[in-house]
Amino acid sequence: MTATAxxxxxxxxxxxxxxxxxxxxxxxxxxxxxxxxxxxxxxGGHRLYxxxxxxxxxxxxxxxxxxxxxxxxxxxVVEAEEARAMLRAEFEGGVSDPARLREILTQARSHLDLxxxxxxxxxxxxxxxxxxxxxxxxxxxxxxxxxxxx
Amino acid sequence: MTATAxxxxxxxxxxxxxxxxxxxxxxxxxxxxxxxxxxxxxxGGHRLYxxxxxxxxxxxxxxxxxxxxxxxxxxxVVEAEEARAMLRAEFEGGVSDPARLREILTQARSHLDLxxxxxxxxxxxxxxxxxxxxxxxxxxxxxxxxxxxx
DNA sequence: CGCGAACATGACGTTCACGTAAACTAGGGA
DNA sequence: TCCCTAGTTTACGTGAACGTCATGTTCGCG
Numbered sequence: 001m002t003a004t005a006x007x008x009x010x011x012x013x014x015x016x017x018x019x020x021x022x023x024x025x026x027x028x029x030x031x032x033x034x035x036x037x038x039x040x041x042x043x044g045g046h047r048l049y050x051x052x053x054x055x056x057x058x059x060x061x062x063x064x065x066x067x068x069x070x071x072x073x074x075x076x077v078v079e080a081e082e083a084r085a086m087l088r089a090e091f092e093g094g095v096s097d098p099a100r101l102r103e104i105l106t107q108a109r110s111h112l113d114l115x116x117x118x119x120x121x122x123x124x125x126x127x128x129x130x131x132x133x134x135x136x137x138x139x140x141x142x143x144x145x146x147x148x149x150x
Numbered sequence: 151m152t153a154t155a156x157x158x159x160x161x162x163x164x165x166x167x168x169x170x171x172x173x174x175x176x177x178x179x180x181x182x183x184x185x186x187x188x189x190x191x192x193x194g195g196h197r198l199y200x201x202x203x204x205x206x207x208x209x210x211x212x213x214x215x216x217x218x219x220x221x222x223x224x225x226x227v228v229e230a231e232e233a234r235a236m237l238r239a240e241f242e243g244g245v246s247d248p249a250r251l252r253e254i255l256t257q258a259r260s261h262l263d264l265x266x267x268x269x270x271x272x273x274x275x276x277x278x279x280x281x282x283x284x285x286x287x288x289x290x291x292x293x294x295x296x297x298x299x300x
Numbered sequence: 301c302g303c304g305a306a307c308a309t310g311a312c313g314t315t316c317a318c319g320t321a322a323a324c325t326a327g328g329g330a
Numbered sequence: 331t332c333c334c335t336a337g338t339t340t341a342c343g344t345g346a347a348c349g350t351c352a353t354g355t356t357c358g359c360g
Contacts, residue, residue, distance in 0.1 A: 011306075011307070012306090012308095013306065013307080022348085022349085023306090023307080024347095024348065024350085025347085027308090027309090028348065043356090044307085044308095044355080044356050044357075045307080045309095045355080046306085046307055046355095046356070046357080047307085047308090062275075062279060063279075065218065066272070066275055066276050066279055068218060070347095071346075071347070072346090084286075098297055098298050098299045099299050102294065102297050102299055105290050105294045105297065108290050109287060109290045109291065109294070112286055112287045112290065113287070115283055116283050116284065116287065119276060119279060119283065120280070122216070122276060123273065123280065125216055126216050126269060126272060126273050126276065127273065129212060129216055129269060130266065130269045130273065133262055133265055133269065134266065136262055137259060137262045140255050140262065143251075143255055144252065144256065144259070147248055147251050147252050148248050149248045149249050149252055161327095161336075161337070162337070162338095163336065163337075172318085173336090173337080174317095174318065174319065174320085175317085175318065177338095177339095178317070193326085194326045194337080194338090195325080195326080195337080195338060195339095196325095196326070196327085196336085196338080197337085197338090220316075220317090221316080221317070222316095
């Protein structure tokens with residue numbers, strides 16, 4: 001068993017393994033439009049992925065996990081990723097129209113800004129929670145120091 | 151409509167409203183043991199709560215939201231809260247056995263430490279994600295600066 | 301060419317965290 | 331006392347995010 005298809009590409013099982021999930025989840029994400037619905041299907045009909053797909057899936061799971069986004073909400077994020085992909089495609093396909101480039105870049109930036117705002121809000125809430133618990137902990141520790149018998 | 155029962159106590163509707171949720175959720179949490187299963191039921195069978203219950207519910211929802219804990223996992227947290235409640239009870243009921251006090255305090259501290267470790271891990275992951283996105287954003291902005299036509 | 305492991309599709313099952321409906325009771329102002 | 335709102339329990343329904351099973355196809359080493 002080679003586990004890797006020719007061309008350094010991955011089949012769904014390997015993608016799932018490297019992304020820390022299952023093939024079922026990959027297919028489900030594809031069904032929801034979180035992954036390209038036709039990722040290079042040579043002959044046999046088996047899906048083939050690249051390393052960037054691994055990163056993409058991991059990114060999705062990370063956003064879902066850390067921000068508590070639903071898969072539907074992740075759809076909006078995917079748009080940003082797609083813009084990034086388009087950007088890279090246009091880069092590697094030679095220099096294109098500067099106006100078009102600006103458009104793509106500007107869009108990508110606003111998407112990133114949106115995600116960053118979500119993250120900062122979360123981080124703030126988390127910090128507040130941490131402060132609360134640390135305050136309580138300090139109180140408990142203080143009481144322990146006052147309590148005889150240690 | 152008074153909305154508040156005698157004694158400054160709250161009925162389930164008001165508790166839910168103040169905690170930012172619904173009566174159904176309150177009953178469900180009680181069923182799961184996240185709330186005391188018999189909160190002072192005078193005669194009529196209506197549940198009655200106090201201000202501290204509001205805080206307790208809000209706390210549960212905050213932990214769930216920010217740490218992504220399941221309701222089952224929240225059960226462990228509830229133990230900590232209960233320990234805290236016991237502690238306060240023993241305080242207000244006069245000074246009790248110091249050894250017992252130390253026991254409760256130590257337990258409360260370890261519970262807080264556990265929650266804090268979860269929070270710090272989350273905060274770290276969130277910070278890493280934020281760094282990633284900010285790096286990307288900087289790259290996009292840099293490209294924008296290099297792209298003519300603005 | 302054979303064969304077992306992995307993949308494809310479709311459909312049904314499952315868990316969590318509640319929502320919602322039904323049928324009845326309690327509270328309290330007019 | 332009447333009556334409306336809000337509460338009670340029981341039970342079934344729901345959406346999200348997959349798991350699992352059945353059935354058939356493909357891959358690639360021996």
